[in-house]
Amino acid sequence: MNSFDHFTPATLSEALSLLAERNGGAAIIAGGTDLLLRMKNGFAKPRAVVNIKRIPDLRGISFDSTSGLRLGALTTLRDLTRSPQILDLYPVLALAAGLMASEQIRNLATLGGNLCNASPSADLAPPLIALEAVACLVSLSSERQIPLADFFTGPGKSVMQRGELLNEIILPPLQGSTVYLKPSPRAFMDIAIVGAAVRIDKQGGKCRQARITLGAVAPTPLRARSGEEILEGQALTDERIRQAAKISAESCSPISDVRGAAWYRKRMVEVLVRRGIEATL
Numbered sequence: 001m002n003s004f005d006h007f008t009p010a011t012l013s014e015a016l017s018l019l020a021e022r023n024g025g026a027a028i029i030a031g032g033t034d035l036l037l038r039m040k041n042g043f044a045k046p047r048a049v050v051n052i053k054r055i056p057d058l059r060g061i062s063f064d065s066t067s068g069l070r071l072g073a074l075t076t077l078r079d080l081t082r083s084p085q086i087l088d089l090y091p092v093l094a095l096a097a098g099l100m101a102s103e104q105i106r107n108l109a110t111l112g113g114n115l116c117n118a119s120p121s122a123d124l125a126p127p128l129i130a131l132e133a134v135a136c137l138v139s140l141s142s143e144r145q146i147p148l149a150d151f152f153t154g155p156g157k158s159v160m161q162r163g164e165l166l167n168e169i170i171l172p173p174l175q176g177s178t179v180y181l182k183p184s185p186r187a188f189m190d191i192a193i194v195g196a197a198v199r200i201d202k203q204g205g206k207c208r209q210a211r212i213t214l215g216a217v218a219p220t221p222l223r224a225r226s227g228e229e230i231l232e233g234q235a236l237t238d239e240r241i242r243q244a245a246k247i248s249a250e251s252c253s254p255i256s257d258v259r260g261a262a263w264y265r266k267r268m269v270e271v272l273v274r275r276g277i278e279a280t281l
Contacts, residue, residue: 001039005048012057016140016165018050026050031108033101034117042154058112058167061085069171073112077101080111081126090171092127092178092197099123099182112166115151118158121216125152126197127180129221130211134138134170139163145170149213152220176201176209177280181272185211192216193260194268198276200231207231212244212273217252217265224248227273236281 007026009015019026027046029035038044052058058074063085072079077244079085080097087094101109114124115135126150127134130264133148148169151158160166178199184190193216201208210231212224227248235239254265 001042002045004046006051006053008054009046010054012138012165012167013140014057015052016057016138016163018048018141019165020163022048022050028052028116028165030086030110030113031076033105033109034113050166052205063089065173067170068173070075070118071111071169071171073110073166073168075111076140077106077109077111077114078103081106081130089174090131090178092131092180093124096123096127096180096197098183099180101105111169115148115162115169116158116166118152118154118156118220119194120155120219120221121192122221123180123182123195123215125180125221126195126213128169129213129223130178130197130199131171131174131179132211136167136170137164138167139165143167149221149223154219178211179276179279181276181279182215183272191259192270194254194265196269196272196276198280200236200277200280202236206233206235208233210244210277212248212276214248214252214269214273217254217269219253222252224251224273226251231277241274241277244277245270248273 007018007153028090029049029051029163059072061071061083063069077097077100081094114122117279129149135146135148135151146159170172176199180197182192182195192215198262199211210228212227227244249266249270252269254262
């Protein structure tokens with residue numbers, strides 16, 4: 001591991017000042033479950049590390065019936081699995097977080113870290129995108145909100161610019177039913193081979209709005225818009241569900257690696273999307 005300067009700011013403005021001063025040479029750390037491993041193995045060599053875990057403005061889970069759910073970037077996976085508000089109103093997030101890592105890691109790993117790591121197989125990204133989450137980014141000179149569907153630009157890459165920090169995630173009031181499915185040899189802890197989040201909002205016996213988001217089958221989490229269009233405004237018959245699942249699978253571009261072949265991933269997308277839609281009915 002290389003030598004580096006370590007800072008532990010107590011306020012958000014102090015952290016943003018440090019990031020601005022270092023001009024891209026500082027890494028942000030909170031839980032450290034990813035960065036420390038990459039530093040130890042020599043894949044990350046920051047000149048400075050800014051530890052944000054003591055900043056109170058980045059913590060907290062709150063819900064308002066008008067504005068929706070707000071999740072601080074330092075919300076841990078454990079928080080997601082145990083928050084009464086999430087369990088009651090957004091249970092799919094508790095489910096997805098509970099499928100990740102071990103209990104010890106869930107005590108440390110944060111929502112912000114999972115998203116900013118920008119892994120194509122991140123478990124939280126598909127359900128959050130299906131729920132139309134918005135990422136709030138702040139820097140010393142500006143604030144902006146980005147739909148999470150537009151946040152990721154490639155493996156390990158996002159729209160975040162130098163000096164920016166993910167402040168919180170905002171979800172609108174929930175409409176419809178949402179599920180998240182991923183095949184796994186174990187009940188939890190495995191990195192996703194494929195992940196599929198499906199949200200269906202029905203009205204008058206028809207699908208008013210559909211969201212289908214896929215993980216680990218493209219360079220970034222992927223919305224299967226063509227599959228959504230098959231469903232919206234239509235009765236959810238068995239044939240229409242099969243069509244949406246098939247078209248969703250055709251929209252992805254998976255790779256083959258040690259965890260799964262491309263053909264298997266495509267086939268599982270079709271299976272998971274079909275099961276996901278059926279589970280919302």
